[in-house]
Amino acid sequence: MTATSPRLKHEVKDLALAPLGRQRIDWAGREMPVLKQIRDRFEKEKPFAGLRLVACAHVTTETAHLAIALKAGGADAVLIASNPLSTQDDVAACLVTDYEIPVFAIKGEDAETYSRHVQIALDHRPNIIIDDGSDVVADLVKNRQHQIADLIGTTEETTTGIVRLRAMLKDGVLTFPAMNVNDADTKHFFDNRYGTGQSTLDGIIRATNILLAGKTIVVAGYGWCGKGTALRARGLGANVIVTEIDPIKAIEAVMDGFRVLPMSEAAPQGDLFITVTGNKHVVRGEHFDLMKDGAIVCNSGHFDIELDLKYLASQAKEIKTVRPFTEQYILNSGKSVIVLGEGRLVNLAAAEGHPSAVMDMSFANQALAVEYLVKNKGQLAPGLYSIPTEVDQEIARLKLQALGIYIDSLTADQVEYINSWQSGT
Incomplete structure (x- = not known):
């Protein structure tokens, strides 16, 4: 981590809040072991090198860990708030100062500022969009059709956003792949x-x-x-x-x-x-x-x-x-x-949002959904896609492992039984 460059564009409340943000981000990280493992792998493999990414999300301590993991994977990332009152100003300051991630988010920002930040995000010409509520995607579809050619896909983890994406699909305007993170078992059952x-x-x-x-x-x-x-x-x-x-x-x-x-x-x-x-x-x-x-x-x-x-x-x-x-x-x-x-x-x-232990799984889904889109670039038809079952299962396995909890596995005889229609009682 390095001190922020004076040329790094951002719009946060006060960069002097960064030390407090750093403390709170570190505290949240204690209960986010799954995302940490993913971040460590991303840092080695750089799956997002050369890609521009926009995240429109609640700027919280947990979101900070997702943004840091994506940047570790090589993404040229910009972060904006998905809701005018959901930003934690100290976290936004820390991401700019300590991690050199451009953040445009201020707690209490008015509707005009929020809309301007959406435009700033789209000016980044994203290849990947992580959206909470689908405001960025909706603006792209309505007003920036010429940029869709740049887009590999989008991910969405809110119920509201999935409703909007399904409406776009029904209307024939969802012309790119979108990952339905919200319906992953390790997301909605827990988050x-x-x-x-x-x-x-x-x-x-x-x-x-x-x-x-x-x-x-x-x-x-x-x-x-x-x-x-x-x-x-x-x-x-x-x-x-x-x-x-x-x-x-x-x-x-x-x-x-x-x-x-x-x-x-x-x-x-x-x-x-x-x-x-x-x-x-x-x-x-x-x-x-x-x-x-x-x-x-x-x-x-x-x-x-x-x-x-x-x-x-x-x-x-x-x-x-x-x-x-x-x-x-x-x-x-x-x-x-x-x-x-x-x-x-x-x-x-009025509070700090979800506890980090559940956001660990939600943001693991987000990170791996982005990786899935990148790995399958050009191979996915436009539409709404579920998180692959094996990804969901792997996140659950990693979470159990981090908690020190172990479960049974099927015996060879059991595998044979559940895969055969001829075996009776």
Whole structure:
């Protein structure tokens, strides 16, 4: 590592924050042994030499380890924030100062700055895009068709981003390979469930310091993120209501012991509302109107549009900040609604995001997905691809090995049995 060159382009809050960022990045690395092994291999093999890479991601201590691993592999990488409130400014400063990675990310950046950073990223003319939410890819498809020829492919690890990529595929505009990292078993089973579950409640508690025991918490969405959030909320003593649009997930929530209601029926009962759906206006005007005085709402999905905050603002006679990342909307009706983290990802706006132990597997998937795209350059038709099963299994194997946990393997007789239809009972 060397001191940053004065010619290195970047836009971060304050480079003087770098020493603190370095401490926090090192701390996170203690629980990221899988990504470290991948980084060590990349450093020797240089699989990304000569390639331009853009990462649009939450600029956290864990993301720092992914960026460092990709640069170790030879990538000419640029990093921008995927959400205006998810940047950790000390981490951004450290990546510029200690690792000479151009970073364009400031916690609290406005929409204009965020959009400008997307353009800066595309000006890099990426061969690979790592996208959280598919904003960079969507801008490329809509406004920079001439650059698609430079692109080997993209990776996406958010539910929201995968929804957008599937819509692009349906509309015939996904004209390049895209890796669906989100649906890898070693990603969504752990990152979405355990990471989102813990970090969401961490953000809520840091923002409010309320006691969750005895509260009625409404969790909108029972995908893997919703499952983790509901499970952790119940573990802290909350009474949990789940809302869903998918009948199968709704049955699963019922059989997991949760009450399932439409949002219109849950709205008058909830003390705290958490959206984790990836859709828009999950909590909207008619729901806000039904909420009790002092109800708290927050979002742990990728974009703030899960909450219809424009409607809420239109009904407010005053909006005031009562704690950091905690705003009270005092409504014309006389009651108030509390919004956390401006409706953005509460686990990153008000806390530090997922624990590094789960991001170790998520970012191992990201790193190996990039390598897969590069190794198969020119051989993959346009479309959305799953992480190969053998890659998923290898990440799990490496994680178990790092934890000092060992499992059984099949005997030759067992292998023969499960591969034969002639063997009976």
